[in-house]
Amino acid sequence: MTTTHYRWTVLGAGPAGIATVGQLIDRGVPAGEIAWVDPEFAVGDFGTKWSVVSSNTRTSSFTRFLESTAAFDFDQAPDFAIRGIDPRDTCVLGAVAEPLHWITGRLTDRVSAHETRATKLELSERRWTVHTEQSVLTSDNVVLAIGADARTLSHPGLREIPLDVVVDAQKLATEGLEGATVAVFGASHSTMLALPNLLDQPVAKVVNFYQHPLRYAVEFEGWTLFDDTGLKGHAAAWARKNVDGRLPDRLQRCHVDDARFDELLGQSDHVVYTVGFEPRRVDAPQWGPLRHDPANGIIAPGLFGVGIAFPGHRVDPTGHAEHRVGLEKFMQQLDQCLPIWLRYGT
Numbered sequence: 001m002t003t004t005h006y007r008w009t010v011l012g013a014g015p016a017g018i019a020t021v022g023q024l025i026d027r028g029v030p031a032g033e034i035a036w037v038d039p040e041f042a043v044g045d046f047g048t049k050w051s052v053v054s055s056n057t058r059t060s061s062f063t064r065f066l067e068s069t070a071a072f073d074f075d076q077a078p079d080f081a082i083r084g085i086d087p088r089d090t091c092v093l094g095a096v097a098e099p100l101h102w103i104t105g106r107l108t109d110r111v112s113a114h115e116t117r118a119t120k121l122e123l124s125e126r127r128w129t130v131h132t133e134q135s136v137l138t139s140d141n142v143v144l145a146i147g148a149d150a151r152t153l154s155h156p157g158l159r160e161i162p163l164d165v166v167v168d169a170q171k172l173a174t175e176g177l178e179g180a181t182v183a184v185f186g187a188s189h190s191t192m193l194a195l196p197n198l199l200d201q202p203v204a205k206v207v208n209f210y211q212h213p214l215r216y217a218v219e220f221e222g223w224t225l226f227d228d229t230g231l232k233g234h235a236a237a238w239a240r241k242n243v244d245g246r247l248p249d250r251l252q253r254c255h256v257d258d259a260r261f262d263e264l265l266g267q268s269d270h271v272v273y274t275v276g277f278e279p280r281r282v283d284a285p286q287w288g289p290l291r292h293d294p295a296n297g298i299i300a301p302g303l304f305g306v307g308i309a310f311p312g313h314r315v316d317p318t319g320h321a322e323h324r325v326g327l328e329k330f331m332q333q334l335d336q337c338l339p340i341w342l343r344y345g346t
């Protein structure tokens with residue numbers, strides 16, 4: 001195995017990794033001194049799992065992301081469908097993934113792209129060693145933009161329908177759900193995508209187990225209440241009408257502390273978990289679990305995190321605090337953190 005040294009190594013080529021590579025170049029790091037590691041270079045889970053999902057973000061926010069970074073060369077991009085969508089509307093995430101694929105191609109031509117997965121990180125002699133499935137790299141700095149997996153709970157004996165299947169009506173139609181009773185845990189944006197998709201199938205019943213009242217995002221001048229946890233777009237409209245409005249015939253809801261919980265779960269044969277995301281990790285035996293400071297993205301000297309795995313944090317004008325997840329927020333996180341990272345080396 002050969003070892004090559006870089007100034008910056010970015011792990012992950014989802015939206016957060018794309019933003020990081022672009023911003024490093026914009027801030028003067030020579031492209032030849034950046035290594036970029038991802039097993040697929042297919043815009044991450046955003047491009048591979050969530051393309052058919054209706055966004056919770058207005059199209060204008062995605063356009064701002066695409067136009068934010070000179071190294072993206074978006075002004076030279078082909079006439080992608082996103083340019084024809086009303087900026088005030090939401091859109092399918094595939095319409096955003098399309099230009100991000102194109103940008104990924106432009107960036108991988110400039111930096112040193114390694115189509116593999118990082119397996120281990122070590123710090124010694126003020127250098128990070130990044131072990132991958134194919135080679136070993138060393139780097140002054142490493143950015144983790146490695147995404148997150150859908151969290152699950154443990155209710156044995158039920159057939160689990162994965163989140164990326166339930167949010168995709170075409171994939172869901174192949175699950176053979178005739179007469180099924182499906183338990184759906186959660187009350188999130190993903191829940192409000194899963195429930196209507198399941199009710200479009202010939203299921204006998206869907207039981208939604210929840211812990212909290214629904215939350216809706218509300219826009220004010222210059223800020224949004226529940227911007228990161230509240231329902232938006234089509235999901236909010238569906239929830240207002242069908243959950244906080246009138247429950248469809250085959251949908252039942254049950255609080256997790258309700259006395260009927262065991263009985264209703266016992267009637268279910270399938271289960272869907274829409275209960276958040278678990279950050280992916282890279283093995284770093286020296287450090288144990290890698291945790292970032294959400295205020296600045298620092299994990300260790302020369303080691304930083306961004307994206308859904310290592311989100312930023314914001315307190316709104318009412319004092320309510322949330323983790324910030326979404327493309328434009330990743331870019332804002334980098335705007336705030338990169339000047340610090342550039343001076344917080346090993």
Ligand SMILES: Cc1cc2nc3c(=O)[nH]c(=O)nc-3n(C[C@H](O)[C@H](O)[C@H](O)COP(=O)(O)OP(=O)(O)OC[C@H]3O[C@@H](n4cnc5c(N)ncnc54)[C@H](O)[C@@H]3O)c2cc1C
Pocket residue numbers: 011012013014015016017037038039040041042043044045046047050053054055056057093116117118119145146147148167190280281282306307308309325326327328
């Ligand atoms: C249903 C749903 C709807 C959403 N809607 C919106 C929306 O409307 N607007 C919005 O802005 N956001 C939305 N998001 C949120 C968010 O933008 C996405 O979750 C996005 O995919 C997160 O980007 P990321 O780059 O952090 O991670 P990912 O897209 O998951 O990319 C991570 C990449 O890192 C790679 N990787 C993992 N481990 C390693 C390793 N060890 N070495 C190298 N590479 C590795 C992965 O293979 C992957 O390619 C939505 C999310 C979901 C689930």
